[in-house]
Structure formats: structure tokens, C-alpha cells
Amino acid sequence: MNFNYTLWILAVPFLMFILLGLAGHKLKPGLSGLLGTGGLAVITVLSYITAYLYFFRTGATEGVYTKISAFNYTWLQLTDKLHIDIGVLLDPISVMMLVVITTVSLMVHIYSLGYMKGERGFERFFAFLSLFSFSMLGLVVATNIFQMYIFWELVGISSYILIGFYYEKPSAVRASKKAFIVTRFADLGFLIGILILSFNTRTFDFITLTDPAGPAITQTGGAAFLGLSVITWSMILVYMGGVGKSAMFPFHIWLPDAMEGPTPVSALIHAATMVVAGVYLVARMFPIYFFAAPAALEVVAYIGAFSSLFAAVIACTQTDIKRVLAYSTMSQIGYMMLALGVSGYGGHDGLGFMASMFHLSTHAMFKALLFLCAGAIIHAVHSNFMTDMGGLRRYLPVTHLTFLIACLTIAGIPPMSGFFSKDEILVAAFHHSWFLFGVEYAVAGLTAFYMFRLYFSIFWGNETHYHHTPHEAPATMTIPLIILAAGSAFAGFIPFSRLITSDGVPFETEIEWAVAIPSVLIGLAGIAVAFLMYSRRSGIPDRLAAKFKYAYKWSYNKFYIDEIYLFITRGIIFRYISQPVAWFDRHIVDGTMNSIAAVTQYISFRIRRFQSGQLQKYAFVFVSGAVLLIVLLVYLWNQ
């Protein structure tokens, strides 16, 4: 089977970006929106065809899914061994990501046709959405870690542009800068990790790197630093990039602020696709983590678990609905990281790996749905704060129902897809460590609580006085909601373990009721508490907040992490390091440079007389030059 055509999956959005970016302002806004959406529809179809062919026709040899290098182009042949390639790699996780990304992206495109209608820069918006889709798809199909890094940065830059889409709003500009700087800082670790890793393994290529019997895994080791092998250090550094992109603690601070971008962007980039890049990165390199760097895998697990708990606690006290969703995203990604961290390799041992990928895809559906619903709500009420909402179920029936489905899904209530994927994660954690398992149980309860807190405050509770009657969004916005709701509800029945496993060998799973029943009960308990507190405007929340004043304040202020960063950067780094360096730079370095520049200018002014325009002088200089060379070569340097 020839998968050459998969190149078009990258080419179409890129060409769309060029077209809309260069000629977009000459087209009618509606047309450029349709073009962008049409291009995405094409690659969605291509991705589904690829998935069908890969999973059900040609991907498996003797029942094992192999990695197929569908296309590979040597871009920079620096030396015989060192070359940078650009290509398309198909394996179960990349094909799955193709489907997830194009589906969510298509829904977001369609939704944006309605949501962004009449905005200034409509065509700019679609151009950058295309750029983002191109970068994200290039990231997941990367054949080597360097290509992944290139697209990783491209994703970062498109995210930066889209967060700052309303560039006249100072808060949006601040948020985009913050997101870029924080993730870029983390990417520094990623780059160093890549360099150390490929220096030791002598390859960038994923197929060689992740082959459990290959030289990269079996022959490295040896050199150690602080008790960990050099590969472990490099994998921890690589993971640092993932921590930044996936908003894990302690690099999570950019994600809530990123909600300044248009809501469809939040749905696409900061919920469903880009933020899971870190999870994908770990999954892509999983064999190395498991075989060569188990300590790094523990780091993955504990950072994931801590982030999920930490974010869930904060989410319980936030009032901006998009921020609640942002923290919930962080918490859910923590789940996925944890699942990878506790996973084994091969067959049923790789349950965690499978569960993580499973949860990644269901999460993409329901979290995109939640954000798009939030967009419809904000569209109707013109506010982000749930204190301004209440009783909306009568005005927004479609949004209400789809939002409810999404909440049930994330709370893990059967038969929604979230139940299945979360259950697999809990089972995997259960087999690995009691502690992690306990943490995740608590998070499950908290998740159900804060989501239904959101749900009840928005759609039930007391009506506030609206300036004008809220009305349901147009069909371009509600249809994606319905489709995604259907996906969230039914995606759980996909036999994931037969398609996507750590080593390509399918296995069977069944629900372990001993784990599942308590988790459902905890979810229901969370819902019940939320119902008691928020279904009517009661005094309970305020009284609780007053009683646990300090805990509440800490959580409400996100544990002051931002302030700590600000203190470290402004109070310590800026004052004691940057200022002296700046002084040195301004007076010594710039002074030297300026004097060099001045000397350059002076010399160039003085030598202008050489260019007199007089022929005889030119000939004279010519001969002098020749004579000078003769003197140098024949007499002086001729030993």
C-alpha cells in the first residue's frame, strides 16, 4: 500500500495558509472562511481514509501494527550521518492523532464561521487556523525528533499568534507573550534533551530510536550524572518540553491566561490538540522511557498526578468559566501523563499507554465540546463570569443539553466515553501504585464537583437580569456541538485496545468493576454535592468559603504560583542578575560595539579618496597591488 498521498494532509492546510495569508484580504470574508473550512474538510476525509486503510487494510503485518514511513525527504544533508529529514510516519498513535486533530479542527472551523462572523481580521483568523492545523499535523506525523521540534515550535508560534488575535487588547497581548515565553523556556530543555539524546544514540529517527531491540535502547547507558544515566537526563529534559506545552506543573501558568484568545482557539489549541502534544511526545518516545529511562517515567507519572490534583483544586474556586475549563484541561492532561507514567510495555502490560491515548481522544472531543458550549454561552450573555449567568437552560436548549452530556462524560458517568477511558487509567494506576491510584480517585470526585458546579450555576440557579434576552447560537455553531456531543457519548465503544497499543500487538480489555463502581459513585457524589450547593442560590458556598477562608483564598488565587514566578523573575533575577548585566551590556558591550561602529564609519569615510574616478590612479593602484603581492610572496614569505 502506498501512503504517499498523506503528504497532502500537510500540504493542503499549508497552501491554504499561504493563500489566505497573502490574498485573504482581497477575498470576501465569507469566501475565505469557506476556503479554510473546505481545505480542512478535504484533509479530514483523507485522514479518515488513512485511518481506515491503516487499521483495517494494510497497517498490520501478522496482526501487529508496524510503523510505516510513508514519505521521507532528506532536507539538510549536513554530513553523511547527520541529516535532517522531513517526512510522514504512520503508526497507530499518529494515525489516531490525525483523526482526532482533523475532526476537532473541522468542527472548530465550522463553528468559527458563525462565532467569528463580522469580526475584523476574519480571514486572518482562518489563515492562522490553517497554519496551526498544518503545524500540529506535521508534529504528529514527524518521522524524526528534529522534525517534531521544528513543528513543535511552529505550533507554539501559531498558538502565540492566535492567543494574541485581539492584539488591540492589552490583556491578550500579555497573555500571548506569557504563553510564548513560558513554553519557549520549557522548549529550551527539550532542545538540549534532543541534542544529548541524539548525540548518544547517533540518530534522530523515531523508528530507530524507539525500536526496543535497536541500538538506541540497548547500547546506551554508561555515563551517569547525579546517579541517573545520561539517557535518563536527556529524557527528563525532553519531557520538560512536554511539561511546557501540556501546561503541567510548574509550567502551567500560561494556560489560564491563554483563554484571552477567541473561544474557538481555546477549544482547538488549548483543549483538544496542542496541549496534548506533551502527552503525544512521551507516547512517541515511550519505548525509550520504559527501557532506557524508567526513572524519567516516574517523573512523568508524579508530575502528571500532582498537576491533576493541583489543577482540580483550583478549578473548584474559579468563577471565569473559561478558566475553570482551562484548569480542568490541565487536570485531565495530568491524568494522561500519569497513565503513561504507570504503563508497562507490550500486551496487557501496556494498558496505561493505551488508556492514555484513549483518554486523549475522548478528552479532545468532550473538552472541545465544553469550550464550544462556553463560546455559545459567552456569545449569548457577553460575559465570562458565572456570577453573571443562571437559569440559561430555557434560552439555550441545544447548548444546555450538549453541555450536560460533556459534563457527564468528564465526570465519568457510564455509558459516556469518559467513563471507559478514565476507568482504564484508574486500573493502570491501581496496578502500579496505591498512592497514585488514591490521588486519581480524589481527582475524579473533584472533577465531577467542579464541572457540575459550573453546570448548575450556568443553567440552573437564579436568573440574573440580562440586558437583552439571551438567544441560541446559529446553526453553524450548534451543529458542531451536536456532532461533538455524539462523539463524546459514543466514542467509548471504540475497541481501542485492539487498535492502539504500546507495541502494536492488539489485546482485549474488560471493565474491572471493582475499580469502576467506586469511581462512578465518587463521581455521583461530586455531582450531588454540586447539586446541593449550586442548583439553587443557597448560602452554602459562601459560608464554606468563609469558614475555610485561607484554603479558599489560596485556591482562588491559584496557590500564588504566578506571584512566586513574578517574585523570582522581578525580585531576584531582574534585580540581582539582569540589572548588572544590563549595565555591563549598555556601557561596556554597547560601548565597545559603538566604538567599533564609529571606527568602521570613520575608516569608510577616510578611504573614499581611493575611489577618485581617475583612470590613471586606478591603474596605479592595480600595479601597486600586483607589486605588493610579488613582494610578499616572492621575497617575504618564500622560505
Place this chain on the structure above:
Amino acid sequence: MSLANFLVMRHELLLTAAALLVLMGEIFGDPLKKRSVNLLTVVLFSAVTIIGFLPSPPGSLFGGMYIATEMRLLMKNILNIGALLVIIQSVSWLSKDENSGKISEYYILLISTLIGMNFMISAGHFLMFYLGLELATIPAAALAAYDRYSNKSAEAGIKLILLSAFSSGILLYGLTMVYGTTGTLYFDEISDLLVNGNLQVLGFIFFFAGMAFKISIVPFHLWAADVYEGAPVNITSYLSVISKGAALFIFVIVLFSIFPVIIESWQKTIYVTAVLTMTIGNLFAIRQQNLKRFLAFSSISQAGYILLGIIGGNQLGMASVVYYLVVYIFSNLAAFGVVAAISNVKGKESIEEYNGLYQTNPGLSLVMLLALFSLAGIPPFAGFFGKFFLFTAAAQKGFYLLVLIALLNTIISLYYYLLVVKAMFINKSEAPIEKFRSDFPTRFALGICVAGIVITGFASIIFEVIKDMSYGI
């Protein structure tokens, strides 16, 4: 002459035929439709360029005086592409009324110089080489004086012809010394008979001076600025890009195949002159206000960088020189093309007059930006990879200090390239150059240049092909 022989020297023969056909078109064509000569030439020259790319076996003619190898054919093809671009860019300028009586002259002179360059590249004997050199030079002087009622153009022509004669004399003097000590003018025989004697080194230096004049290496470069400024823009671009490129090609071939014995001498020579060329070219370029002079001096310093590829005498060096010249041709012709387009329509050539150009003519500004970035060597444009390979070639042979000096010079060059960019994009102007639309040939040629800059930078296959054909000492 059999077909095989024809194939071996098809570049020269076809160009000669094309020149004669243009002449016929001039004589027998409708006098009222002089401008159709433009179309005729473009069609003929495109055909020549395409036929040049057809594969053919290497061979030699006239008892070894004429040699065609894969590398030499490639060099000719590169020159053909560049010349074709110059021709297309010239169409709108030649179509002006004041030039209508002498369109075909331009083409015939230009093609004649190109024939000379081709013979030079294919030379296997110094007589053939010298004939080619003169054929490439004398019509060039006529071209420089093309705008014959302009004092500056006439001055450019006379300066070029006098100084060329002077440098040819010196070059010939050098060749006589080589002949006197070896008794032959065949390249392959000379290389066997050279023994690194003082007289031979002296002969080499005179030869070097003559070539350095063509390449405009400091201190043999002084003619360049005056001639470039006086000649019409399109001719300046031809002289500073194609003519210089051809001289560099033949320079590499001669150094690598004739003078390996005295490599230490020529490495020292190149070391000194490369440093001078980069630095002085840059120092002069900083002060220029006229864009033609500016590009001329920038191209002088570019020649200095190219010497870094030659100095090592290694395979990577030859590959990097040829690759860089491809990049150099596209980038410089894009920059000159923009200058020509504006100069032809608006008559403006100074950097100040470009203030605010982006507001009125964003397309041209972006092409200029791309060209200047490529010349400055900013990644990911082609110029970056070109410089990277040149510097790698020199570093491979241990010329670290030279590479460092070259790097410092690229910083200076970045400054003045960015001055132009700043003028176009940032500076405000009360009366910017008004919006206008260039005609089709200009836009077409600029489009090819832009495509060339981008593709040469990204398609590694081009460098691979060149590298496979290259050889070291």
C-alpha cells in the same frame, strides 16, 4: 563536424546562431516593428538555455584546446539561466522610445560576451582562454557605453575598455612567464611541468591580477564602482552578476587544474585579497546612497566570501563556490531587477527615495527584502546555506581566522542591507514612489528569481548534484 562534436560544443554554436539570427531579424524584419526583436531573442535564448540542459557526453575538441566536462557544462547552464533572466528583465527598458533604434545591438553584444565566457570556461589551452576573455570583455565595454548620449555611460565604457586592456596586458605578461618556464600552453601539460619556481609564482601573480580585475577583487576593483554606476541598470546587473560569475568559474577551474603545485602561493594570495575584498567592499558599501553603486560594492564583498570557497582547494570548496554563485545570481538579479523596474518607470535610484516603498509597492519591497536577506545570509534563505557551505569549506582546511574575519564582515554587511530594508519598511516619506505596476516580463523575471532563491535554499538536491560533479585538488 559530426553530431557528437556539435553536442560537445553546442552552447557556443547555438549562441552564435542565436546572435546571427537576431542580426538577421534586425536586417530583414519590419522596421516599424523593431520591438518584436525582443520577443525573438527571448524565444531563441530560452531555446538555447533548454537545449543546454540536454544530457550529453563529455569530450574534447581541437586537440584538447576545447574541453567539455560535466562540471563545465553545468557552469555554462548556470550562466545561461542568469543571462536569460537579464534579457527578460531588459525587455521593458529596451522598449522605451530612446532605445528603439538599437535593440538588437544590445542583444548581439550581450550574446557575444556570453559566447566568450563559454569559450573561457571550456578552455583547455591558454590561447583559447585568452580569446574567450577578450571576446567577453570588448563587447562588454560597448554595452557599458550603450546609453551613448549620457556622459556617465560613455565614461563607463571608456574606463572599462582602457582598464581591461591594461589588465589583459598584465595577464598576458604572466602567461608568457608560464610559457617561458614550461614551454607549453596546454593546461594539463602545464600542471605537470610547474615546479614552484619564483618566475612561475611571478607569472601566477600577474595572471591572478588579471583575473582579479574581472572578479573585482581588491585592490584590482576600482573600475567597478564607476562602471557600474555609469552603465544602464540592466547592464550593470549583467556585468556584476553574470560576467563576474563566469570569471569565478574559470578561476576555480584554472586554480584547481593548473596550479595545484603552487597551492601555497595562491592560498596566501587569496588569503590576503579575500580579507581586503570583504572588508573594503563592505566599508565602501556602507556609505553608498545610489543603489546601483551600493549593489556593486556589496557584490565586491560577496566576491570576497566566494574566495573562501576557493582557498581550501577541496571538493566541498568547488561545490560551495558553484552553489553560491547560483544563489548569488538569483539574489542579485532579484535586487537589480527591482532597482531596474523602479529606475525604468520612475527614474529613482537612491536609497532615500525608497523611503516608504512598502506602503505603495508592497510586492516589489517584499522581493527586495527577500533578495537582501538572501545576500546577507539570513536563514532560511538560500544565501545562508551558500555562505554556510563556503565557510565550512574554508574551515575544513583549517582557515579558522579567515572564517572569523568573514563572519565579522557578514555582520557589517547585515547593517547596510538592513539600511535598505529599513528605508523601505520603516522610514516614512512625504512623497514615496507612487504605486505602479511593472509589465509582464519584469514581473515574470522577478518571479523566477524569487522562486530560485526559495527553491535553491530548500531543495538540498541542488547542492547534492553540484557536489557530485565537483572535485578537489
